[in-house]
Every structure is written in structure tokens, then in C-alpha cells.
Amino acid sequence: MLLGVNIDHIAVLREARKVADPDPLDALSICKRAGADQITIHLREDRRHMQDMDAKHIIALSSLPVNLECAISAEMIDIACDFRPHRVTLVPEKREEVTTEGGLAVIGEQPKLKEAIQRLQNEEIEVSLFIDPSLEAVKASVDLGVEWIEFHTGKYANIYAMLYTNLPKTHHSIKALDFPRKVLQQMLKDELSNLRLLATEAKKLNLRVAAGHGLNMQNVKEIANIKSIEELNIGQSIIARSVYTGLEQAIVDMKELLRG
Numbered sequence: 001m002l003l004g005v006n007i008d009h010i011a012v013l014r015e016a017r018k019v020a021d022p023d024p025l026d027a028l029s030i031c032k033r034a035g036a037d038q039i040t041i042h043l044r045e046d047r048r049h050m051q052d053m054d055a056k057h058i059i060a061l062s063s064l065p066v067n068l069e070c071a072i073s074a075e076m077i078d079i080a081c082d083f084r085p086h087r088v089t090l091v092p093e094k095r096e097e098v099t100t101e102g103g104l105a106v107i108g109e110q111p112k113l114k115e116a117i118q119r120l121q122n123e124e125i126e127v128s129l130f131i132d133p134s135l136e137a138v139k140a141s142v143d144l145g146v147e148w149i150e151f152h153t154g155k156y157a158n159i160y161a162m163l164y165t166n167l168p169k170t171h172h173s174i175k176a177l178d179f180p181r182k183v184l185q186q187m188l189k190d191e192l193s194n195l196r197l198l199a200t201e202a203k204k205l206n207l208r209v210a211a212g213h214g215l216n217m218q219n220v221k222e223i224a225n226i227k228s229i230e231e232l233n234i235g236q237s238i239i240a241r242s243v244y245t246g247l248e249q250a251i252v253d254m255k256e257l258l259r260g
């Protein structure tokens with residue numbers, strides 16, 4: 001299982017004080033040494049963490065492939081075509097959200113997506129679509145001719161958190177999931193089998209399959225065991241752990257879990 005380490009949260013810390021440190025660029029050699037397979041960054045339209053210069057330098061200097069997440073706006077596609085990362089993952093973006101809350105509305109956005117995908121592929125950039133795990137979204141992704149899809153695992157992670165962690169019921173990530181334990185256990189099972197089924201289906205349709213969002217040391221195992229998923233992109237939980245363990249150890253520990 002490949003691991004893309006999302007290093008946005010290093011920039012979150014820097015932007016909290018608008019100073020120079022910590023610089024996400026310094027994470028590149030550590031990620032490489034720790035066994036990461038890819039660097040993932042999200043250049044948000046509001047530039048709340050990564051800045052254009054971060055993206056430019058990371059893409060230019062990383063010896064690992066860089067996966068640039070961005071919205072489908074003309075501005076972002078221009079930047080991506082200019083910086084030329086290994087891969088672009090197109091994600092939905094809302095200004096008011098804390099993080100990417102769901103997958104792309106692939107069905108309603110085909111013309112816009114088609115144009116963006118074509119521009120990126122003309123620059124020989126691999127394209128991935130961040131989608132909710134639904135058959136319609138998988139089929140629409142095939143029709144759009146992308147190389148990759150990435151399943152949003154937020155729902156799985158939220159159900160898992162409700163069942164197995166002590167987060168208060170008012171926590172933003174679990175507010176919609178106040179169900180009895182038995183119901184949550186069934187929901188978790190259903191979500192996992194849905195992801196398994198769709199990953200298999202997507203692979204049969206020649207898509208490469210990644211997954212991510214809300215994955216951590218507790219909940220990652222079940223997702224990592226899904227054979228048709230090739231890669232996980234993990235950010236928040238790795239950077240959060242690195243405060244205590246150091247970044248290198250946090251990546252080594254996650255990579256170890258993914259090896260099974």
C-alpha cells in the first residue's frame with residue numbers, strides 16, 4: 001500500500017503566526033527517509049495554508065512524486081499547468097469548510113471537469129478525482145478518462161470515531177451520526193463493504209484507486225486491507241502525531257501499519 005503524506009498542516013502551523021517556520025519544504029527529505037511514497041499538498045483558493053511559492057518549490061524540489069490537490073477553477077488549473085506536479089487531484093472546495101467535506105459532484109460538473117482534465121493531461125499530468133464512494137461517481141470518472149480516483153473516506157472515519165473514540169457528541173466531525181451502537185456497527189460494515197466493492201469495480205474499469213480523509217493509526221487497518229486500493233493519502237493524523245513523535249517516526253509508524 002502506497003502512502004501519500006499530506007503536509008498541509010505544517011503550513012497551517014506556520015500560517016497561525018504568519019512567520020517563516022515551520023517550512024513544509026523541510027519535510028520533503030524527512031518524508032523520503034521515512035518511506036513515504038508521495039507528497040500530497042492542497043493549494044486552497046483562500047491560501048489558508050499552502051502558498052503558491054510553497055507549491056512551486058515543493059513540486060520543483062521533491063524527489064518523491066507530488067500530488068497537488070486543487071479546485072476546478074481556471075486559476076488553479078493555470079497554476080497546476082505551470083508548476084507541473086506528477087498528479088493533480090481535483091477536489092471540491094467551499095470557503096467556509098474546515099476541510100474537504102465531501103467528494104466532487106462529478107455528475108453535475110462534467111463539462112467543467114472535462115475541460116480541466118484535458119488541459120492537465122495535455123501537460124502530461126496524471127489526473128485523479130476525489131469522489132464519494134458511489135457507483136455513479138466511479139462510472140462518471142471512467143467516462144471522463146482520468147487515470148485515478150480517490151475515495152473520500154470521511155464517512156467511514158466519522159462512523160469509526162463515533163464507535164471507538166471518546167470524542168464528545170458535539171464534535172464537528174460526528175454531529176450527524178448520533179445513532180445507537182448496533183446501528184453504527186452495521187453502518188461501519190456497510191461503508192467498508194461499499195468501499196471494497198467499488199474499489200474492485202473501479203479497478204476492473206482500469207482506474208487506479210486511492211483513498212483518504214480522516215484516516216489515522218486506529219482506523220486505517222480496515223481500509224489498508226482493501227486489495228484494490230493502491231494508495232492512501234493521510235495528513236492530519238500524521239502531522240498531529242509528529243508533534244510528539246517527530247515527523248519521521250510518525251510516517252514510519254503509519255507505513256508499518258500499511259504493510260500489515
Ligand code: PXP
Nearest residue numbers: 100130212213214233234235236
Ligand atoms: N485526500 C484528499 C483529496 C484531501 O483533500 C485530504 C485533506 O486535505 C486528504 C486526503 C487527507 O485528509 P486528512 O488530513 O484527514 O488525513
